[in-house]
Amino acid sequence: MNKRILALTQSLFLAAFFALPSLAAEDEALKKDLTAVIALQGLPCGEVVSVKTQAENDHAVLCKDGNKYRVYLNAAGRVVVEKRK
Amino acid sequence: MMSAPQICIIAAAIFGLNACAGRGHHAPSPPPATNASRTPQPDVTSPPSATSRPAPIPVPKPSVTTRAPQAVNKTAPPVAKTPAPIAQAPKPTAPPSAAVTLDLNGLKTQLKETKAIGLFTKIALKNQVDDLLDQFRKYYQGKSKTNMMELRQSYNLLLLKVLSLLQNKDDKLASAIVSSREAIWDLLSDPRKFANLQI
Numbered sequence: 001m002n003k004r005i006l007a008l009t010q011s012l013f014l015a016a017f018f019a020l021p022s023l024a025a026e027d028e029a030l031k032k033d034l035t036a037v038i039a040l041q042g043l044p045c046g047e048v049v050s051v052k053t054q055a056e057n058d059h060a061v062l063c064k065d066g067n068k069y070r071v072y073l074n075a076a077g078r079v080v081v082e083k084r085k
Numbered sequence: 086m087m088s089a090p091q092i093c094i095i096a097a098a099i100f101g102l103n104a105c106a107g108r109g110h111h112a113p114s115p116p117p118a119t120n121a122s123r124t125p126q127p128d129v130t131s132p133p134s135a136t137s138r139p140a141p142i143p144v145p146k147p148s149v150t151t152r153a154p155q156a157v158n159k160t161a162p163p164v165a166k167t168p169a170p171i172a173q174a175p176k177p178t179a180p181p182s183a184a185v186t187l188d189l190n191g192l193k194t195q196l197k198e199t200k201a202i203g204l205f206t207k208i209a210l211k212n213q214v215d216d217l218l219d220q221f222r223k224y225y226q227g228k229s230k231t232n233m234m235e236l237r238q239s240y241n242l243l244l245l246k247v248l249s250l251l252q253n254k255d256d257k258l259a260s261a262i263v264s265s266r267e268a269i270w271d272l273l274s275d276p277r278k279f280a281n282l283q284i
Binding site: 029032 | 202203204205206208209210212213246250
């Protein structure tokens with residue numbers, strides 16, 4: 001019984017160990033994506049430093065220069081960048 | 086009778102006269118060259134130049150381009166220069182028409198599949214492409230106040246955005262877009278082609 005628990009714990013640890021970098025990579029990719037979107041709209045940002053996902057295709061973004069935006073996909077299928085205070 | 090210095094002076098005078106006479110003989114040769122340059126490019130040009138200078142005889146035969154430097158060296162540089170641009174003018178026009186192998190659907194799928202651009206960015210780009218197409222549509226319908234220059238600027242700006250996104254990430258696609266830049270503009274700027282355009 002103890003051996004099973006030990007094996008399960010080890011496998012969970014390994015899964016977490018390998019999953020974390022991929023999540024971090026996805027996070028970086030999302031940041032770059034949102035940086036590009038904001039730049040495409042001609043809005044100041046510099047670089048996205050943090051992203052908080054509020055819903056599917058809806059992100060609250062903090063930029064390196066201190067600007068905050070909400071980037072989301074509206075019902076018409078358009079990417080909208082809203083400035084937040 | 087005559088002293089050595091006198092003989093030298095006379096000899097020098099004779100050589101000098103001969104030299105002048107020699108120049109006098111060369112002087113008539115330019116007119117044939119000018120006559121030759123007036124005529125298009127026939128072989129009539131080569132004989133006079135051959136008579137004036139023996140060495141370049143074989144040179145003029147191979148090509149027309151070798152004749153131009155000879156004419157430049159002599160009297161008729163402007164006449165010789167004018168044919169060259171005329172001959173070069175058709176060359177630049179020919180390659181673009183040959184290179185207009187635009188695969189719009191191919192570019193579209195490549196843009197969809199490239200990993201250089203994120204999903205949100207792709208959607209945003211698609212939105213901007215649609216906006217530009219709407220501007221063209223309104224322009225051709227006479228509902229827009231924008232002119233072709235402004236449309237061209239918008240088009241250039243959009244392409245610049247796409248290229249900046251692809252830069253150093255998908256060079257192949259970037260170069261494909263750059264090479265088909267004018268071809269795409271041809272489609273957009275021609276009302277008939279634009280009407281048949283299905284994106």
